[in-house]
Amino acid sequence: MKLSTWxxxxxxxxxxxxxxxxxxxxxxxxxxxRGASRWRANVWLAREVxxxxxxxxxxxxxxxxxxxxxxxxxxxxxxxxxxxxxxSTLAMIVTLALGIGANTGMFTVLNAALxxxxxxPSPDQLxxxxxxxxxxxxxxxxxxxxxxxxxxxxxRAFESMALATLDTGSLKLAESVVKAEGAIVSPGFxxxxxxxxxxxxxxxxxxxxGLSRFGLPAIMLSDAGWRRYFHADPGIVGREVELDGxxxxxxxxxxxxxxxxxxxxxxxxxxxxxxxxxxxxxxANGSRNFRQYAGVLARLRPGVSRDEAQRExxxxxxxxxxRYPRAMANRGVSIExxxxxxxxxSAKTLWLLFGMVSVVLLIACVNVANVCLARASTRQREVAxxxxxxxxxxxxxxxxxxxxxxxxxxxxxxxxxxxxxxxSVLSALLPAEVPKVAGLTPxxxxxxxxxxxxxxxxxxxxxxxxxxxxxARASASSSLSxxxxxxxxxxxxxLRDALIAMEVAAALALLVAAGLMTNxxxxxxxxxxxxxxxxxxxxxxxxDGDRYEGGSVHAPRINRVLDDLDARLRQLPGVNDVAFxxxxxxxxxxxxxxFSIPGRPAPVGKGPTAGLRFVSASYFHTMRIPxxxxxxxSAQDRDGAPPVVAVxxxxxxxxxxxxxxxxxxxSLGWGGETPKQIVAIVGDVRHKSLxxxxxxxxxxxxxxxGNTSVTVVMRSAATTDAIGPAMLxxxxxxxxxxxxxxxxxxxxxxxxxxxxxRFGAWLLGGFGVxxxxxxxxxxxxxxxxxxxxxxxxxxxRMALGAQVSDVLRLVIRxxxxxxxxxxxxxxxxxxxxxxxxxxxLYEVAPTDPWTLISVASLLAVVALLACYIPARRASRxxxxxxxxxx
Amino acid sequence: xxxxxGEFEQLLLLAVLRLGTDANGVTIRDTLHDRAGRVVxxxxxxxxxRRLEEKGLLRSSLGDPTPVRGGRAKKQLExxxxxxxxxxxxxxxxxxxxxxxxxx
Numbered sequence: 001m002k003l004s005t006w007x008x009x010x011x012x013x014x015x016x017x018x019x020x021x022x023x024x025x026x027x028x029x030x031x032x033x034r035g036a037s038r039w040r041a042n043v044w045l046a047r048e049v050x051x052x053x054x055x056x057x058x059x060x061x062x063x064x065x066x067x068x069x070x071x072x073x074x075x076x077x078x079x080x081x082x083x084x085x086x087x088s089t090l091a092m093i094v095t096l097a098l099g100i101g102a103n104t105g106m107f108t109v110l111n112a113a114l115x116x117x118x119x120x121p122s123p124d125q126l127x128x129x130x131x132x133x134x135x136x137x138x139x140x141x142x143x144x145x146x147x148x149x150x151x152x153x154x155x156r157a158f159e160s161m162a163l164a165t166l167d168t169g170s171l172k173l174a175e176s177v178v179k180a181e182g183a184i185v186s187p188g189f190x191x192x193x194x195x196x197x198x199x200x201x202x203x204x205x206x207x208x209x210g211l212s213r214f215g216l217p218a219i220m221l222s223d224a225g226w227r228r229y230f231h232a233d234p235g236i237v238g239r240e241v242e243l244d245g246x247x248x249x250x251x252x253x254x255x256x257x258x259x260x261x262x263x264x265x266x267x268x269x270x271x272x273x274x275x276x277x278x279x280x281x282x283x284a285n286g287s288r289n290f291r292q293y294a295g296v297l298a299r300l301r302p303g304v305s306r307d308e309a310q311r312e313x314x315x316x317x318x319x320x321x322x323r324y325p326r327a328m329a330n331r332g333v334s335i336e337x338x339x340x341x342x343x344x345x346s347a348k349t350l351w352l353l354f355g356m357v358s359v360v361l362l363i364a365c366v367n368v369a370n371v372c373l374a375r376a377s378t379r380q381r382e383v384a385x386x387x388x389x390x391x392x393x394x395x396x397x398x399x400x401x402x403x404x405x406x407x408x409x410x411x412x413x414x415x416x417x418x419x420x421x422x423x424s425v426l427s428a429l430l431p432a433e434v435p436k437v438a439g440l441t442p443x444x445x446x447x448x449x450x451x452x453x454x455x456x457x458x459x460x461x462x463x464x465x466x467x468x469x470x471x472a473r474a475s476a477s478s479s480l481s482x483x484x485x486x487x488x489x490x491x492x493x494x495l496r497d498a499l500i501a502m503e504v505a506a507a508l509a510l511l512v513a514a515g516l517m518t519n520x521x522x523x524x525x526x527x528x529x530x531x532x533x534x535x536x537x538x539x540x541x542x543x544d545g546d547r548y549e550g551g552s553v554h555a556p557r558i559n560r561v562l563d564d565l566d567a568r569l570r571q572l573p574g575v576n577d578v579a580f581x582x583x584x585x586x587x588x589x590x591x592x593x594x595f596s597i598p599g600r601p602a603p604v605g606k607g608p609t610a611g612l613r614f615v616s617a618s619y620f621h622t623m624r625i626p627x628x629x630x631x632x633x634s635a636q637d638r639d640g641a642p643p644v645v646a647v648x649x650x651x652x653x654x655x656x657x658x659x660x661x662x663x664x665x666x667s668l669g670w671g672g673e674t675p676k677q678i679v680a681i682v683g684d685v686r687h688k689s690l691x692x693x694x695x696x697x698x699x700x701x702x703x704x705x706g707n708t709s710v711t712v713v714m715r716s717a718a719t720t721d722a723i724g725p726a727m728l729x730x731x732x733x734x735x736x737x738x739x740x741x742x743x744x745x746x747x748x749x750x751x752x753x754x755x756x757x758r759f760g761a762w763l764l765g766g767f768g769v770x771x772x773x774x775x776x777x778x779x780x781x782x783x784x785x786x787x788x789x790x791x792x793x794x795x796x797r798m799a800l801g802a803q804v805s806d807v808l809r810l811v812i813r814x815x816x817x818x819x820x821x822x823x824x825x826x827x828x829x830x831x832x833x834x835x836x837x838x839x840x841l842y843e844v845a846p847t848d849p850w851t852l853i854s855v856a857s858l859l860a861v862v863a864l865l866a867c868y869i870p871a872r873r874a875s876r877x878x879x880x881x882x883x884x885x886x
Numbered sequence: 887x888x889x890x891x892g893e894f895e896q897l898l899l900l901a902v903l904r905l906g907t908d909a910n911g912v913t914i915r916d917t918l919h920d921r922a923g924r925v926v927x928x929x930x931x932x933x934x935x936r937r938l939e940e941k942g943l944l945r946s947s948l949g950d951p952t953p954v955r956g957g958r959a960k961k962q963l964e965x966x967x968x969x970x971x972x973x974x975x976x977x978x979x980x981x982x983x984x985x986x987x988x989x990x
Contacts, residue, residue, distance in 0.1 A: 005956075016932045022951070022958025023911035023928050029954050030912075052929030059933065 004049045012056035020052050078403040088375070089407065091781070092368045096411025096457060098770060099364025101418030104442075104450045106357040106763075108423050109430065110350050111445050113343055116437040119257055121194035122299075126338040127306060129161070129296040129313065134330040141334065142291025147320065148186075151296070154316050157309035161298035162189035169268065170542055170739025172242035173229060179540065179739040180225060180267040184293070187271060190254070192299045198223065200237035200252030203271055210271030212249040216240065218271060219248045223256035225267030243270065244542070245737075288320075288327035289669075297338070310335050342435045349756065350434065352836070353763055359510045360771050361453065366503040367778035368461040372404055373496060374785045376469035383469050397466040404462030405455065412454025416442070419450070429762055431755035468495055497818035500782060504822025505829055507768075507775040508859055512830040513837060514768030515851040517761040520841045524757055527842075529585060530685035530694065532624035533746035535715055537727060538584055540741040543708045555639040555706025562616065562702070562710070564734045569714055572726055577715040579622035582614040582707045585687045586749040589711075594669035595698065597655070610651055611687060611697035612670060614707040619699075620646075620682055622713055630662050630680030638703040646680035651696035668698065676700065689753045691842040713746075720745055760840060772859070776866050783815045784870040794874050795882025807875040808868075815867030823856055889941060889972035897922055898934055899973045902944065902963050909963040910949060935963065943969030 004024060008017050024045060031041045082089045117123050129151070130141035148163050155161075163186040171180040187210065190202035203210070203218060212218040221229075221236065230236050239250045254269065285292070300309055313333045321328040340347075376383075383396055423440050430436070543558050562580055569578045583589035594607045617633040619625075628649055637644050645666055652661045665675040684694030702710070712731070716723045724743035731738055787794075794807055834846035844851070891899070901917040902909040911928055918924045938944040949960030965973070 012932075013936075016936065016961070018958045019911060019948075019961035020928050020932055022955035022960060023915075025956040025958065026912050026952075026954055027915070027928075048927050048929065051927040052932065055929040055933040059936070 011053035093411045095364045097414035099361040100412045100415030104419035105422035107449045112436045125300045128341045134332045143293045144288045145285040157304045157312045159299040160192045162186045163293045165294040177739045179741045182268040197252035198255040216249040218251045220252045220269040222266045226253045346434045359506045363774045372465040376465040400466030401462035405458035408454045408458030416450045500818040501822035505826035507771040508826025509830045510771045511768045511855040514764040517764045520844045521757045521761040524842045527690045536746040537714045558706045568730045574717045577622035579619040579713045580616040596667045613699045614702045616702045626683040628681040633701045637701040643676040644679045645676040646699040648697045650694045779866040783867045787870045787874045795879045799879040804875040808871045811871035812867045819863040891976045910960045
């Protein structure tokens with residue numbers, strides 16, 4: 001009963017309050033008299049009170065919202081007030097523009113990566129299915145053709161599904177051969193995606209054999225490939241081209257904008273058939289072991305959840321395991337939304353950066369709140385008069401909020417404009433891994449975000465000072481009579497100090513994060529990757545196609561052309577070393593295989609795996625990878641000679657610790673069936689990325705396996721521009737039909753692997769500088785304001801004999817107190833929060849003391865400076881002038 | 887300008903008219919329940935009363951506080967002449983609209 005009275009007092013207007021309360025009491029008593037239980041009566045009462053309160057609140061809100069003309073008057077009044085102090089109004093607008101601009105810019109990036117709908121119909125139904133090996137450090141995912149075929153036949157959860165994987169191919173044009181980026185997809189891919197051809201047909205119109213109506217392998221061009229290699233020829237459909245040495249027919253062109261399906265632009269599409277006949281167990285498509293395809297694109301049936309689909313695929317997988325226990329041992333299946341596969345790990349980085357940039361907005365907010373607070377104190381008289389004339393507290397708060405919202409909306413508009421500029425800078429820095437659906441243009445979400453950010457900041461910046469200003473209503477009469485402010489000021493000092501402490505703490509945390517990231521980037525840049533990447537030029541070529549492969553791997557033919565290439569390239573001026581390798585470190589190309597050490601049986605599917613590289617004999621010397629033990633591969637290690645293998649130190653540490661590795665035999669799952677003898681132990685190389693610890697690796701002579709995808713590595717003193725074209729020309733001298741990618745140095749690749757950390761460090765550094773700037777300006781503003789308020793007091797002190805140093809000490813001590821508190825909180829906060837940074841840091845502890853100390857001292861020095869300037873000004877006050885009154 | 891009334895407003899004014907000098911929150915609620923079969927919350931009644939007061943169709947005075955009401959005064963309600971006129975107009979309009987029609 002008391003509770004209900006209390007609720008009503010808060011919510012219902014005074015005139016009805018007593019009547020309703022009385023009625024409720026009356027009715028409550030009547031109900032109890034009629035024999036209703038106490039519980040029922042209370043439930044009834046609670047409902048009645050809730051309804052009454054809702055009606056009461058609604059009518060209150062209706063009354064407090066001014067009519068449209070009232071609002072116009074209020075806005076005009078607010079503009080008048082703001083224009084009276086143009087300098088501080090401008091400062092607030094600029095501060096908010098910076099804060100909102102940085103946030104909106106970051107939001108634009110986040111939006112393009114995470115929220116913009118993918119440009120396909122019902123994109124939420126699109127998922128990617130991939131297989132992985134359980135209980136394995138090997139986290140690579142892929143799909144084998146035969147398993148895909150079984151899923152497609154047995155599952156009911158999907159409307160359709162199709163295989164896809166990225167591949168490069170040599171495309172023969174009129175006068176040259178180009179290495180084009182392509183994707184191998186199975187028929188049904190475009191149907192699953194919901195995309196139809198811009199010209200011609202898609203593969204959907206073609207049978208599973210992937211042959212066009214003339215019996216040729218069908219290929220499609222992407223819009224980009226069509227423009228790049230065929231000059232947007234409108235009569236392209238039906239044209240015959242040679243892809244990887246096979247005559248193929250172009251059956252269609254896909255529309256522009258169906259990317260982002262890959263970070264590299266795709267030039268052409270071919271069908272799954274090209275990887276081999278599924279009924280031939282020796283071909284890639286014929287084996288369940290090889291997860292040859294990157295993944296399966298599938299469309300869930302409407303209403304089917306991912307969990308249901310997962311259960312179904314698990315059940316199918318159990319059936320497959322029963323039938324093929326060897327190949328399917330420990331095989332797991334994952335289903336992920338298409339969007340997640342695109343975004344991958346970059347989502348975490350983006351969220352981290354977004355969290356950091358919101359700290360900048362917080363600091364901007366605190367600054368503006370401080371300015372408003374200072375202004376509110378000078379308007380004490382105005383507030384008192386309004387109060388005396390009958391203005392309610394809510395009216396006065398509304399006036400303040402109208403002003404701050406006007407400021408923040410202006411700041412937000414400027415911020416939106418700033419963000420467009422910021423995004424153009426960001427897009428140059430943005431790593432290719434971050435997907436950009438429909439580009440980085442602002443859409444309605446960005447506008448809504450900027451508007452919401454502006455409104456929320458405006459409300460916060462307005463309500464806090466208004467509340468504190470109107471709280472002083474009790475002393476209204478003294479404000480009216482005095483009109484001058486006392487030394488401590490009507491602005492509650494505690495609130496002001498708390499705001500400063502918060503600002504300093506936030507800036508410190510942000511600067512620590514920026515410092516850690518920069519520190520980590522510097523260390524990454526200094527990492528010795530295990531090879532000497534200077535002056536190493538690379539180009540990739542494919543030796544597949546009928547001329548080299550003839551349907552199956554043919555080592556002698558490949559060896560012959562590589563020998564010719566080697567001889568020809570060494571003739572180039574200034575070239576000392578030439579080598580070939582299937583995958584070169586830091587290029588993102590990775591291969592691994594299961595292996596066994598004879599005499600040490602491992603359970604099927606659970607054997608150890610290690611990286612596998614096919615390299616030419618001169619590779620280690622060319623890369624300057626040191627020999628720890630054993631002998632180099634020689635020209636004699638060719639097809640026909642006893643198979644050999646080299647392993648790195650990490651391999652020995654992990655698999656043969658304390659044993660004599662040289663001379664041991666290894667059986668590899670890939671790279672030739674015969675066991676190979678370990679003839680060399682070589683130094684560790686950081687293959688995947690600079691930040692990754694070296695992993696166990698095995699090197700197999702290229703000449704003993706005949707791998708078809710080859711990277712040429714060449715060391716030359718000349719610049720890329722000078723020697724690059726000569727390198728490509730020399731290769732074409734040997735075989736004019738070889739398709740080549742461009743020339744890229746290993747230093748280029750190395751720079752690419754640093755793209756994400758560099759992006760993070762630059763962005764965080766930028767945010768940190770912005771935060772430092774805003775904090776300094778805010779601190780300076782508050783200190784100068786409070787010092788100016790105390791001019792008279794300082795004059796008295798100096799008249800009574802205080803020295804300049806005394807005044808300096810006084811002002812600085814008061815200014816420094818909240819800064820020190822803020823630094824302390826900030827250090828604690830940074831220690832707690834930087835743990836989240838751990839995953840992004842390389843060899844820097846999130847609690848790195850040096851970063852913490854240097855950032856804290858930087859902030860302390862800047863803060864001292866911000867206090868010192870107003871303090872010195874105050875100490876130069878002429879006591880006489882000050883005493884005479886401002 | 888004639889005052890138009892909503893359906894609930896009419897029911898409420900009719901209840902006040904019927905109750906005469908004994909019209910207050912509790913009795914109006916009971917009448918609405920007994921005659922119109924409506925279960926209405928006090929919040930709804932008072933919010934409508936307030937609107938009708940603002941339109942000048944109802945006026946109120948404070949009644950005597952009784953112990954059962956926890957010492958809270960009653961709000962006694964009464965129709966203004968304008969309220970009577972408005973109610974009469976609405977009722978006649980309704981009557982004329984329904985004249986000669988067979989309703990289930």
